[in-house]
Amino acid sequence: MVLxxxxxxxxxxxxxxxxxxxxxxxxxxxxxxxRVRVSERPISYxxxxxxxxxxxxxxxxxxxxxxxxxxxxxxxxSLTGGRVLQCSVxxxxxxxxxxxRRAWSHYLARLGVxxxxxxxxxxxxxxxxxxxxRSVSTMGMGAFCGGLVGRIxxxxxxxxxxxxxxxxxxxxxxxxxxEDAEDPKVLFTVREDGLREIKLELAAxxxxxxxxxxxxxxxxxxxxxxxxxxxxxxSRIGVEQPAQSVxxxxxxVDHLLHLWMPAxxxxxxxxxxxxxxxxxxxxxxxxxxxxxxxxDQMAMAAALVDxxxxxxxxxx
Amino acid sequence: MLxxxxxxxxxxxxxxxxxxxxxxxxxxxxxxxYLDFDFGSPTAGSIFQITDAARGVRKGGLxxxxxxxxxxxxxxxxxxxxxxxSARASLRQRPPGSGKLMLFPGDEDGGEFGPDKExxxxxxxxxxxxxxxxxxCLIDLSAGRSYATQLVLEATADPALRGVxxxxxxxxxxxxxxxPAAGGxxxxxxxxxxxxxxxxxxxxxxxxxxxxxxxxxxxxDSVELSGLRxxxxxxxxxxxxxxxxxxxxxxxxRSAVIGTVPLDPVLQWREQLISDDDxxxxxxxxxxxxxxxxxxxxxxxxxxxxIGA
Numbered sequence: 001m002v003l004x005x006x007x008x009x010x011x012x013x014x015x016x017x018x019x020x021x022x023x024x025x026x027x028x029x030x031x032x033x034x035r036v037r038v039s040e041r042p043i044s045y046x047x048x049x050x051x052x053x054x055x056x057x058x059x060x061x062x063x064x065x066x067x068x069x070x071x072x073x074x075x076x077x078s079l080t081g082g083r084v085l086q087c088s089v090x091x092x093x094x095x096x097x098x099x100x101r102r103a104w105s106h107y108l109a110r111l112g113v114x115x116x117x118x119x120x121x122x123x124x125x126x127x128x129x130x131x132x133x134r135s136v137s138t139m140g141m142g143a144f145c146g147g148l149v150g151r152i153x154x155x156x157x158x159x160x161x162x163x164x165x166x167x168x169x170x171x172x173x174x175x176x177x178x179e180d181a182e183d184p185k186v187l188f189t190v191r192e193d194g195l196r197e198i199k200l201e202l203a204a205x206x207x208x209x210x211x212x213x214x215x216x217x218x219x220x221x222x223x224x225x226x227x228x229x230x231x232x233x234x235s236r237i238g239v240e241q242p243a244q245s246v247x248x249x250x251x252x253v254d255h256l257l258h259l260w261m262p263a264x265x266x267x268x269x270x271x272x273x274x275x276x277x278x279x280x281x282x283x284x285x286x287x288x289x290x291x292x293x294x295x296d297q298m299a300m301a302a303a304l305v306d307x308x309x310x311x312x313x314x315x316x
Numbered sequence: 317m318l319x320x321x322x323x324x325x326x327x328x329x330x331x332x333x334x335x336x337x338x339x340x341x342x343x344x345x346x347x348x349x350y351l352d353f354d355f356g357s358p359t360a361g362s363i364f365q366i367t368d369a370a371r372g373v374r375k376g377g378l379x380x381x382x383x384x385x386x387x388x389x390x391x392x393x394x395x396x397x398x399x400x401x402s403a404r405a406s407l408r409q410r411p412p413g414s415g416k417l418m419l420f421p422g423d424e425d426g427g428e429f430g431p432d433k434e435x436x437x438x439x440x441x442x443x444x445x446x447x448x449x450x451x452x453c454l455i456d457l458s459a460g461r462s463y464a465t466q467l468v469l470e471a472t473a474d475p476a477l478r479g480v481x482x483x484x485x486x487x488x489x490x491x492x493x494x495x496p497a498a499g500g501x502x503x504x505x506x507x508x509x510x511x512x513x514x515x516x517x518x519x520x521x522x523x524x525x526x527x528x529x530x531x532x533x534x535x536x537d538s539v540e541l542s543g544l545r546x547x548x549x550x551x552x553x554x555x556x557x558x559x560x561x562x563x564x565x566x567x568x569x570r571s572a573v574i575g576t577v578p579l580d581p582v583l584q585w586r587e588q589l590i591s592d593d594d595x596x597x598x599x600x601x602x603x604x605x606x607x608x609x610x611x612x613x614x615x616x617x618x619x620x621x622x623i624g625a
Contacts, residue, residue: 011448014479134392135376142391150441150476153448160479165347167449170391234345236413 002177003122004208005129006090007141008216010223011168012255014153016161018082021046027155028077030148042264047078051148052111055139056101059093059116061124062131069093069139071107071114074208075148078216081259083163084223086216087148089141090208095120112208114139126174130197134170142170164251166227171219173198175211186273188218188281196222206269214270221262221283228256228290237293242301249294257294260287318443318480319454319616320468322508323487324497326459329531330487332587333577333609335363338454339589340606340613342417346451349395349418353468354458355379355429358422363587365404366396369421377423381442382435382467393420393442406591415451430463439471447480452616461501466511473516483622484508484526485574490533490559499566502526525622527574529612534579540602574621575612580605 013019019027024046025036034049052072059069075089091114099117107115129138137143149168172195184202191197198215235248262284263274278284323330331354341348352360358377361369372379373394381393398417399410410417429435446453457464472482486508488498502508512522534541536552544552563569582590582601590609594601615621 014448135381135394137391146391146441146445150444153444154474154476154478156475162448165449165451168445234347234415236345239413 001122003093003126004090004175004177004211005093005126005138005141006088006173006175006212006215007137007145008086008088008171008173008219009142009145009149009168010084010086010171010219011149011153012163012166012227013079013083013085013158014160014162015158016163018044018255019079019158020082023157024079024082026157027152028079030077030151039265043080043259043261044082045078045080045265048076050111051075053144054104054107055091055114057139059114059120059125059138060128061121062127063121063124065119065121065124067116067118067120067125068099068101069114069116070101072111073114073139073141073144074112075144076212077148077152080220083255083259084220085149085152086220087145087152088212088216089145089148090212091139091141092208093120093122093125095122122176126176126199129174130172130199132172134193134195137172163255164227164231166223166230167194169194169196169219169223169226171196171198171215171222173200173215175200175202177202177204179203184269184273186276188277190222190281194226200273206267210267210269213266214273217263217266217270217274218277221260221287224256224259225283225287225290228252228287228294231256232290232293235297237297242297242304246298246301249297252294253298257291260284260291317452317617318447318472318477318482319452320457320465320482320484321454321487322457322465322484322501323459324501325488325494328459328487328489328494329577329583329587330459331360331456332363332583333487333529333531333612334454334456334485335360336589336609337613337616338452339417340610341452341616342415343411344610344613345413345415346617347415347449348452348454349416349420349446349450351420351446351453351455352378352422353455353464355422355426355462355464356458358424358426359587360419360456361396361421363589364396364398364419365402365407365588366398366419366421367403369396369419372422372424372426374424377421377426379423379426379429382438383429383432392445395420404589406593407589418450428458428463431466436467436470436474439467440474440476443471443480444476447477461506461511465508466515469508469512469517470515473512482525483616485529485616486526486568487529487531488568490530492559492562495559495562495568496566498528499568503567526572527622528568528572529574530576532579532583533576538578538604574615575608577608577612578602578604 028036028048030051031049038046056070058066060066073089073091077087094115096115181201181203187199189197231252235245237245263271321330321334338348338350352358358372376394396419488494513519590601595603
């Protein structure tokens with residue numbers, strides 16, 4: 001059994017509008033001399049070079065058993081639609097016999113791998129990673145990820161104006177590679193506090209990039225939906241005058257609605273995983289219903305615009 | 317927007333006023349949070365009536381978020397949703413249209429600490445992340461010149477927070493001792509301005525971002541004092557006049573004041589949030605106190621009141 005653990009943090013870029021590609025490249029240049037990869041179709045997308053950090057830490061299993069882990073975490077940042085920033089961190093856990101740490105050159109030759117020294121409870125470690133709350137994270141993944149977000153958000157090319165205020169979402173995932181497993185199984189759980197967990201079981205480990213793309217895409221769309229619902233909640237539909245609600249809905253129209261494009265850049269495996277998630281919990285279904293609600297509010301406000309009180313509010 | 321609440325002396329009503337201002341802002345629809353940076357005695361939990369965090373939390377509070385050497389727990393600081401966790405029934409019913417109201421508690425076994433580069437880095441990350449989420453973050457600092465004050469001055473001077481509005485409220489009671497103390501905290505040696513300029517702030521802009529709040533003020537003309545003898549009222553008036561002159565000398569006069577909170581018996585006896593219910597239905601608190609909190613929370617967000625900052 002092999003275990004791959006990861007975390008994705010998603011937030012709005014600190015910039016008043018979508019940023020042009022040149023800016024995106026400057027903001028995501030985490031490693032000197034390495035290129036930021038960009039693509040324009042079907043949605044503008046830029047991904048930073050990989051960056052690494054060394055860890056030597058205790059890894060806890062759900063049962064409370066502890067094992068020492070030594071190696072490196074891999075991180076990267078991406079920007080979708082010039083608007084949504086995601087930072088992602090991943091490590092593959094490999095149990096090794098013997099209890100001694102080796103020279104760092106050994107670990108540097110195996111980037112993105114954390115060796116666990118001793119008996120490792122793989123399902124238990126996956127469960128502990130997924131069940132932790134936001135103040136704790138396995139191997140300090142959260143701190144590394146948050147550090148990347150902070151570093152990009154302070155980039156001098158950004159104007160520091162936030163288009164909308166939403167809490168960063170954290171998606172934690174664990175992929176268990178088990179030769180006995182039949183079809184890939186994916187389980188997506190929405191927890192409170194903007195915390196999401198995904199457990200994936202599969203028979204053969206694909207490329208790690210494929211996994212990262214899948215989980216980042218899920219995290220992106222989950223964040224879009226979360227942000228949209230929060231804008232809708234704050235617009236106080238039904239409590240305020242329609243015109244007033246529409247004014248409060250504006251950030252969603254300006255910054256969110258055009259970004260929904262599930263599985264746009266995913267390989268076949270990713271596409272099938274998305275398909276499974278669309279039947280339950282059905283992200284797109286909820287998104288479509290919310291978008292319709294916003295459009296209906298706008299249509300109603302437009303129809304009422306000739307009435308004096310609404311007009312005064314809309315154009316003040 | 318970040319709002320820092322400071323005072324030179326203890327017992328100025330800094331925490332209780334700050335909590336009430338945050339509460340009023342949330343009622344008005346803003347998403348707000350309260351950060352207990354009073355590491356020596358984190359008591360905001362008791363003002364919001366969070367039973368298991370009355371004197372800070374056992375682990376994962378702001379103190380350990382900033383200082384814990386083990387990186388595993390430093391993902392994020394612990395937060396408590398006041399709307400759902402307060403022991404007070406009238407708080408637990410979040411009114412429709414109100415914003416988020418979140419408390420970031422301190423640690424029970426906290427304490428003051430010295431300069432620390434890692435704490436500064438984490439502090440910057442914390443403010444940056446919270447600003448992405450909240451319309452207003454109120455940071456309650458301990459009384460006097462503390463390292464926490466220096467830490468937040470250094471953090472707000474960091475390029476990562478250059479686009480974030482930061483405003484300061486300095487609380488003082490309306491007395492002969494408190495007025496010079498408040499002036500000294502801002503303008504004096506090792507005061508906010510001096511430390512801020514050392515940290516990289518522009519002196520004039522920082523100065524414009526600092527305003528004073530007078531607390532427990534007795535108004536000689538108020539109805540409550542109608543029972544006083546004429547001689548007593550005359551004496552009060554003289555005192556008030558005296559204090560006004562003193563305030564002008566210490567540069568804490570009218571133009572630098574952003575709010576005045578009257579003396580309220582409820583706050584004297586128990587530090588708590590004053591709900592509309594306390595004023596209207598139970599008739600134990602004064603409506604002027606609630607108005608003062610509301611006015612302060614409104615003026616905090618009015619840019620015209622903070623020109624030059």
